Amino acid sequence: MHSKDGHDVKTIRLGRTGLQVSRVGMGGIPIQRPPLDEAIRIINRALDLGVNFIDTSLGYGDSEERIGKAVAGRRDKVVLATKGGFQEKKSVLSNIDLSLKRLNTDYIDLWQFHGVHTLAQMESILGPSGGLEGAREALQTGKIKHIGFSSHNLDIAKEMILTDQFETIQFPFDFVAREAADELVPLAKERDVGFIAMKPFAGGNIRDAKLAIRYLLQFDNVVPDPGIQRVEEIEEIVEIVNGTWELTPDDWVKIEEIRNQLTGKFCRQCQYCMPCPNGVEIWLLMHVDMLFRLWPKELALNRPLFAKAAESGKKCVKCGACEPKCPYNLPIREIVAENMRLHEKVAKGEL
Secondary structure (H helix, E strand, O other), X not given: OEOOOOOEOOEEEOHHHOOEEEOOOEEOOHHHOOOHHHHHHHHHHHHHOOOOEEEOOOOOOOXXXXXXXXXXXXXXXXXXXXXXXXXXXXXXXXXXXXXXXHHOOOOEOEEEEOOOOOHHHHHHHHOOOEHHHHHHHHHHOOOEOOEEEEOOOHHHHHHHHHOOOOOEEEEEOOOOOOHHHOOHHHHHHHXXXXXXXXXXXXXXXXXXXXXXXXXXXXXXXXXXOOEOOOHHHHHHHHHHHOOOOOOOHHHHHXXXXXXXXXXHHOOOOOOOOOOOOOOOOHHHHOOHHHHHHHOOHHHHHHOHHHHHHHHHHHHOOOOOOOHHHOOOOOOHHHHHHHHHHHHHHHHOOOO
């Protein structure tokens, strides 16, 4: 792919979608943070550099509207992906229409079922009058071109791939949360399902872009999808992609050091800890620190889902029922308490 800056940006075939996308994409959460005109400038700079894959969601505040404004006039140069957390046919169809309106386009290249974490959600999507029926109808009418899904749950992600109904998967993958490497990435490759690596910087926990991006580029069927909120970030990432991908022995030492620092408290949002007997939204409360790093503070505080989660945290009695269910042996009670204190400080304007 030839960019305006004269670089031949490396591309990758996104599984059986057949879409040729840039070797690294751009995620749509942090683009809510800068002022609108700056957000538009960042997105256009990414496109100028040859980054043609942009992923967002109906649930990411005004991200879709910002992206829609930015790509107006160059829609044919970008592969637009968005998501919706809906399992029924009717809601899938209405929300695809809403995304089309917000993105100011008449088609979405890749529409994904957002956050399929449980067997019940999967069965609802695949069942009679389920979401997949709606997505297929939108496919037939040309409103969407391809169907994928995102998940944080390894077992459900494998099952979804094995249905052969989805052309792409989006799953957390970085050198800390690297569970996908052993089975999920190879399974996606075997089934020709495009693999989009969400949270390549571990939700902002990994600060070294070279290590984060180069690690993922070792996997030849994986598209890293970092969230971007500054022009300098996308420029640095494209420079990494266009350079050498080799990880040196020193790099591996640094990776191991970062892994050791983060492993003890890093939540993958797999939801194995759920449900809580007292109604605490544990999986969301485990990510309060990441939430305030990636979202505008006002949105993070006031978005109904997160506000409800913070309220639910008051019901935690530290019973510990969640901890034996965590496959990563995280000190869940301690992390939830820390994040509740952080939420309180932000709500009071102390941070």
